[in-house]
Amino acid sequence: xxxxxxxxxxxxxxxxxxxxxxxxxxxxxxxxxxxxxxxxxxxxxxxxxxxxxxxxxxxxxxxxxxxxxxxxxxxxxxxxxxxxxxxxxxxxxxxxxxxxxxxxxxxxxxxxxxxxxxxxxxxxxxxxxxxxxxxxxxxxxxxxxxxxxxxxxxxxxxxxxxxxxxxxxxxxxxxxxxxxxxxxxxxxxxxxxxxxxxxxxxxxxxxxxxxxxxxxxxxxxxxxxxxxxxxxxxxxxxxxxxxxxxxxxxxxxxxxxxxxxxxxxxxxxxxxxxxxxxxxxxxxxxxxxxxxxxxxxxxxxxxxxxxxxxxxxxxxxxxxxxxxxxxxxxxxxxxxxxxxxxxxxxxxxxxxxxxxxxxxxxxxxxxxxxxxxxxxxxxxxxxxxxxxxxxxxxxxxxxxxxxxxxxxxxxxxxxxxxxxxxxxxxxxxxxxxxxxxxxxxxxxxxxxxxxxxxxxxxxxxxxxxxxxxxxxxxxxxxxxxxxxxxxxxxxxxxxxxxxxxxxxxxxxxxxxxxxxxxxxxx
Amino acid sequence: xxxxxxxxxxxxxxxxxxxxxxxxxxxxxxxxxxxxxxxxxxxxxxxxxxxxxxxxxxxxxxxxxxxxxxxxxxxxxxxxxxxxxxxxxxxxxxxxxxxxxxxxxxxxxxxxxxxxxxxxxxxxxxxxxxxxxxxxxxxxxxxxxxxxxxxxxxxxxxxxxxxxxxxxxxxxxxxxxxxxxxxxxxxxxxxxxxxxxxxxxxxxxxxxxxxxxxxxxxxxxxxxxxxxxxxxxxxxxxxxxxxxxxxxxxxxxxxxxxxx
Numbered sequence: 149x150x151x152x153x154x155x156x157x158x159x160x161x162x163x164x165x166x167x168x169x170x171x172x173x174x175x176x177x178x179x180x181x182x183x184x185x186x187x188x189x190x191x192x193x194x195x196x197x198x199x200x201x202x203x204x205x206x207x208x209x210x211x212x213x214x215x216x217x218x219x220x221x222x223x224x225x226x227x228x229x230x231x232x233x234x235x236x237x238x239x240x241x242x243x244x245x246x247x248x249x250x251x252x253x254x255x256x257x258x259x260x261x262x263x264x265x266x267x268x269x270x271x272x273x274x275x276x277x278x279x280x281x282x283x284x285x286x287x288x289x290x291x292x293x294x295x296x297x298x299x300x301x302x303x304x305x306x307x308x309x310x311x312x313x314x315x316x317x318x319x320x321x322x323x324x325x326x327x328x329x330x331x332x333x334x335x336x337x338x339x340x341x342x343x344x345x346x347x348x349x350x351x352x353x354x355x356x357x358x359x360x361x362x363x364x365x366x367x368x369x370x371x372x373x374x375x376x377x378x379x380x381x382x383x384x385x386x387x388x389x390x391x392x393x394x395x396x397x398x399x400x401x402x403x404x405x406x407x408x409x410x411x412x413x414x415x416x417x418x419x420x421x422x423x424x425x426x427x428x429x430x431x432x433x434x435x436x437x438x439x440x441x442x443x444x445x446x447x448x449x450x451x452x453x454x455x456x457x458x459x460x461x462x463x464x465x466x467x468x469x470x471x472x473x474x475x476x477x478x479x480x481x482x483x484x485x486x487x488x489x490x491x492x493x494x495x496x497x498x499x500x501x502x503x504x505x506x507x508x509x510x511x512x513x514x515x516x517x518x519x520x521x522x523x524x525x526x527x528x529x530x531x532x533x534x535x536x537x538x539x540x541x542x543x544x545x546x547x548x549x550x551x552x553x554x555x556x557x558x559x560x561x562x563x564x565x566x567x568x569x570x571x572x573x574x575x576x577x578x579x580x581x582x583x584x585x586x587x588x589x590x591x592x593x594x595x596x597x598x599x600x601x602x603x604x605x606x607x608x609x610x611x612x613x614x615x616x617x618x619x620x621x622x623x624x625x626x627x628x629x630x631x632x633x634x635x636x637x638x639x640x641x642x643x644x645x646x647x648x649x650x651x652x653x654x655x656x657x658x659x660x661x662x663x664x665x666x667x668x669x670x
Numbered sequence: 671x672x673x674x675x676x677x678x679x680x681x682x683x684x685x686x687x688x689x690x691x692x693x694x695x696x697x698x699x700x701x702x703x704x705x706x707x708x709x710x711x712x713x714x715x716x717x718x719x720x721x722x723x724x725x726x727x728x729x730x731x732x733x734x735x736x737x738x739x740x741x742x743x744x745x746x747x748x749x750x751x752x753x754x755x756x757x758x759x760x761x762x763x764x765x766x767x768x769x770x771x772x773x774x775x776x777x778x779x780x781x782x783x784x785x786x787x788x789x790x791x792x793x794x795x796x797x798x799x800x801x802x803x804x805x806x807x808x809x810x811x812x813x814x815x816x817x818x819x820x821x822x823x824x825x826x827x828x829x830x831x832x833x834x835x836x837x838x839x840x841x842x843x844x845x846x847x848x849x850x851x852x853x854x855x856x857x858x859x860x861x862x863x864x865x866x867x868x869x870x871x872x873x874x875x876x877x878x879x880x881x882x883x884x885x886x887x888x889x890x891x892x893x894x895x896x897x898x899x900x901x902x903x904x905x906x907x908x909x910x911x912x913x914x915x916x917x918x919x920x921x922x923x924x925x926x927x928x929x930x
Contacts, residue, residue: 491785498784498791499770499777502763506771509760516720516754518746518775518838527781649762649818 165316167645172323173305177228179298183291184224216266223259227302253307260299267292293334297327317576328482332475343474345590347546349583350481351539356566356582357488358535364573366528367508369429371560372436376533378555379412380405380540385457385550398463398545405541406534413533414526421522436560440552456551460544481542488535493575504528565629569636571643580644589625596621673698673842673873679728681714688714690897701874703884706894707917712877713755716844720752721745747775751840753831755847759819765830766815769802772837809833825856845876849883861887
């Protein structure tokens with residue numbers, strides 16, 4: 149009787165789970181590769197003792213322990229190349245034998261254990277005779293962490309392939325959440341900037357999750373979402389800075405930010421109730437411009453003008469000052485993000501979530517089916533805004549100063565890019581999209597600056613390209629957004645992890661057929 | 671007793687009088703059809719009843735109380751449900767979700783229940799889902815419960831739209847051309863369904879072009895032409911009404927119509 153229950157999570161769900169499988173498998177390979185290569189990227193000053201199999205391979209002869217490193221190198225290589233085998237199996241349509249998964253599971257477990265053993269020998273027992281002299285600057289604990297994590301999630305995807313394919317979202321959580329939690333340990337040698345970037349990532353993730361309620365669930369294109377971020381940030385900054393001599397706890401501020409922003413969400417949403425599509429987008433664009441402008445003009449003397457509000461309190465919890473312990477700040481944002489994700493996921497599958505989707509699909513039919521379109525839309529705006537308000541509360545505490553420039557149209561564009569990249573309407577997709585884009589902005593681009601300087605220095609491989617060192621990659625942030633969006637629309641228009649509805653829509657392709665597609669040229 | 675009453679209802683779009691001073695009433699438990707040539711104002715009249723359009727003049731009364739100016743969702747809550755001429759399902763929702771949207775207004779779950787997944791919310795979700803499945807099963811749609819609405823064959827989409835309307839627990843069901851695009855067998859099924867719904871106490875008001883369907887199932891027929899009511903009566907009366915034949919076939923054709 150209830151066999152239908154499997155249908156919604158049947159074939160279509162598997163599509164997403166397959167994507168999750170790929171993403172986790174490729175990430176595992178990437179982490180192993182990074183664990184291998186990381187020592188090349190880090191500065192000699194970042195001390196730390198670990199190991200790096202590349203040294204074992206490159207700088208023989210070493211002590212007898214080098215044998216362990218060779219074994220490790222083989223396990224790494226096998227797993228790094230594994231996705232290629234998967235691709236080959238996909239192309240030839242001949243699935244890999246079951247034994248291949250077993251082998252890779254064993255390899256991953258062996259690699260994991262061996263990594264721990266070697267790390268223990270080198271770091272704790274300091275067994276130089278066993279391994280020969282170890283050049284301390286080439287290896288870091290981060291490399292060890294990444295390697296371990298890579299082995300762990302490789303064991304997950306290859307050892308539990310069927311589970312991953314059946315429960316994609318749960319598997320994604322199982323692979324991603326421990327990474328999020330362990331991040332401060334993994335990169336404990338890195339400067340606080342990394343935790344700052346990770347906190348920013350979580351804040352942007354919150355923004356993307358909130359915008360996804362409005363755009364993804366309810367289908368209301370909002371181009372001025374940064375306005376609610378601004379409202380939340382300013383509201384919280386007012387209650388936690390010397391400006392008005394009020395100093396409230398961050399935990400209260402979260403609710404204040406959410407509350408104030410959601411009220412504004414409803415207020416700004418009200419005039420747009422009759423609008424849809426392009427018209428709605430343009431009006432929200434207007435709001436997005438008005439709010440920072442009001443802040444610039446120090447409206448009612450509350451916003452501090454162009455300089456914004458500064459000296460925002462560092463959050464503290466008991467004796468722990470989050471300003472001096474950035475990992476605690478990061479963990480608190482992460483915890484709130486997880487709570488928000490759970491909330492939104494529940495709502496998506498509840499009575500209200502259905503009403504939003506109905507509204508997105510056909511407003512007139514929704515109204516005629518008993519849905520109060522006014523309150524339902526306002527609820528979407530308010531809820532989306534409240535998540536932005538929470539993000540704003542954290543943002544103010546993180547950067548300790550909020551000014552109008554922080555909430556420009558560019559922020560709205562960035563957040564929209566994230567949800568489009570990840571998959572509009574799919575929470576897991578949105579998490580992925582915001583992570584990928586924020587990582588590339590906050591981590592990959594700055595590292596490319598270092599890297600370009602290193603590799604084009606005299607005597608290095610790209611010596612003949614001296615101009616490379618002068619390129620400031622961080623200035624190409626918007627190019628990354630642009631390229632990501634273009635590639636997305638061409639190759640995966642539903643996003644990295646499309647929502648199920650979007651996937652069916654794209655497969656059907658009826659509404660959006662282009663002339664070229666009809667003529668068989670695209 | 672009249673469940674729905676239109677008293678001098680007019681609807682004007684700029685210079686066009688789409689519905690002009692139309693009056694009639696529908697009794698509890700009746701099946702009443704509205705026919706008329708294309709553009710006669712039938713769907714406009716439906717829209718006036720269901721609150722999609724405000725009426726320009728006149729009064730729409732449900733159980734003797736005016737429902738003029740109420741928004742569509744309030745009209746639905748008062749017990750009027752409808753389907754649409756061009757099927758308006760929620761294409762990218764599953765069939766069972768489409769039906770559950772119909773249950774939206776009478777479900778008790780609040781936003782916070784849903785967000786926190788309280789036991790009460792879970793229980794209600796389960797119950798309503800089971801109820802929706804039961805409704806789908808009664809309309810022989812059970813096999814499609816997990817399919818997207820747009821994946822259903824056309825005839826079943828029409829039926830799913832009726833299921834969604836029924837999920838709002840109406841007393842009066844408005845069907846806008848329910849037989850359009852259906853084959854002969856599906857039309858028979860539809861007529862059986864309508865008869866069954868009536869036997870369960872529902873009042874049914876439909877717009878239909880298929881004369882076989884109209885003549886077989888209707889208790890009474892209202893005929894519109896150019897926004898005006900030109901005839902009303904039992905099928906046999908309407909069939910032979912001269913003005914009706916003229917409206918459909920032009921003046922002069924009515925004589926010939928009688929001989930064939």
